[in-house]
Amino acid sequence: xxxxxxxxxxxxxxxxxxxxxxxxxxxxxxxxxxxxxxxxxxxxxxxxxxxxxxxxxxxxxxxxxxxxxxxxxxxxxxxxxxxxxxxxxxxxxxxxxxxxxxxxxxxxxxxxxxxxxxxxxxxxxxxxxxxxxxxxxxxxxxxxxxxxxxxxxxxxxxxxxxxxxxxxxxxxxxxxxxxxxxxxxxxxxxxxxxxxxxxxxxxxxxxxxxxxxxxxxxxxxxxxxxxxxxxxxxxxxxxxxxxxxxxxxxxxxxxxxxxxxxxxxxxxxxxxxxxxxxxx
Numbered sequence: 001x002x003x004x005x006x007x008x009x010x011x012x013x014x015x016x017x018x019x020x021x022x023x024x025x026x027x028x029x030x031x032x033x034x035x036x037x038x039x040x041x042x043x044x045x046x047x048x049x050x051x052x053x054x055x056x057x058x059x060x061x062x063x064x065x066x067x068x069x070x071x072x073x074x075x076x077x078x079x080x081x082x083x084x085x086x087x088x089x090x091x092x093x094x095x096x097x098x099x100x101x102x103x104x105x106x107x108x109x110x111x112x113x114x115x116x117x118x119x120x121x122x123x124x125x126x127x128x129x130x131x132x133x134x135x136x137x138x139x140x141x142x143x144x145x146x147x148x149x150x151x152x153x154x155x156x157x158x159x160x161x162x163x164x165x166x167x168x169x170x171x172x173x174x175x176x177x178x179x180x181x182x183x184x185x186x187x188x189x190x191x192x193x194x195x196x197x198x199x200x201x202x203x204x205x206x207x208x209x210x211x212x213x214x215x216x217x218x219x220x221x222x223x224x225x226x227x228x229x230x231x232x233x234x235x236x237x238x239x240x241x242x243x244x245x246x247x248x249x250x251x252x253x254x255x256x257x258x259x260x261x262x263x264x265x266x267x268x269x270x271x272x273x274x275x276x277x278x279x280x
Contacts, residue, residue, distance in 0.1 A: 023220050024249040025204050110155045111267065115148055116187055118264035118278055128262040130198055130279065131226060131253055134191040149188040153265070154275070157184030163194075163265060165277040167256050169206065172197050190265070194277070198253035207250060215257075222254040 111117070115125055125144075128137045154161055162173045174185050174193045202219075210216050230242035253260060256279060263278040 023207065023223055024246065025201065025207075112265055112275070113151055113153055113155065113187060115144075115151070116153060116190065116264050118266065124263050126262065128191065130194055130256070130260040130262060132195075134188070134195055137191065149191075150182065150186050152182075152184045153187050153190045154185065157182075159184065161185050161190075162274045163190075163277045164268075164274055165256065165279065167259065168252070168277075169209070169255070170252070171274070191262075194262075198251065198256075200252050201248070202250045202252050202254065218257040219250070219254050222256065222258045223250050225258060226251075226254065 118124055123140060125141055126137055126139055128134070152158070158176075160173055160175045162171055164171045172193065174189055176183055176185050177189055207216065207219065210219065227242045227245035230238045230245060232238075259279045261280050263280055265275045265277055268274050268276050
């Protein structure tokens with residue numbers, strides 16, 4: 001269904017003199033399942049006594065496999081429809097892409113796992129566009145064992161963590177995977193959850209509920225750019241993908257206003273159980 005901010009079929013709350021933003025809304029949530037494991041012929045096997053007893057690939061600065069993730073449909077997650085409050089400030093990366101010679105150490109005194117904590121350089125260790133499946137994650141590190149992604153996202157390990165973002169009117173609570181041999185929220189859980197939660201379709205009421213017209217324009221533009229970038233690849237497959245993305249309509253990821261590149265998560269002063277999702 002294609003509609004504007006005044007879409008009569010969904011009866012959104014309108015504002016006087018509200019600009020006409022052309023976006024499309026869909027009542028069907030389509031979340032593409034995570035792909036099967038990607039095995040690299042050149043990957044060497046490493047062992048990690050603290051990890052589960054299964055083969056662990058050494059990952060280079062190419063696409064990372066997620067061999068330990070089940071499809072999205074079998075995962076548990078909750079979305080809290082509540083406004084996220086302003087959180088601690090952070091600076092986006094401004095330096096050129098850097099290469100680190102060794103993986104970051106595991107934190108010893110508690111807090112965010114260093115692998116998903118934004119380094120002082122401003123360049124994250126894991127590169128990920130939240131509009132794409134987690135299988136597209138790459139790294140700035142020369143090599144990293146895939147077992148690192150099974151480490152706790154937060155220390156001490158937790159059964160659940162809640163994430164907020166200044167641009168998103170929702171908070172997200174991630175639960176440890178049921179049936180897993182490790183009873184905590186892992187780094188992999190964070191990425192799989194974020195992809196699934198942000199692929200949920202936004203409603204017309206959520207769109208017109210944005211506090212300013214500038215934000216509405218920004219969200220509409222993010223939606224348009226998300227599917228238009230597929231057209232620019234100039235292939236039949238990309239054209240079909242672009243048509244599908246457009247038809248699926250506005251999604252929650254569009255509320256990030258195009259700031260979809262993952263930087264990390266960070267603690268919020270005064271909110272011990274809530275963490276900020278950092279993007280650029």
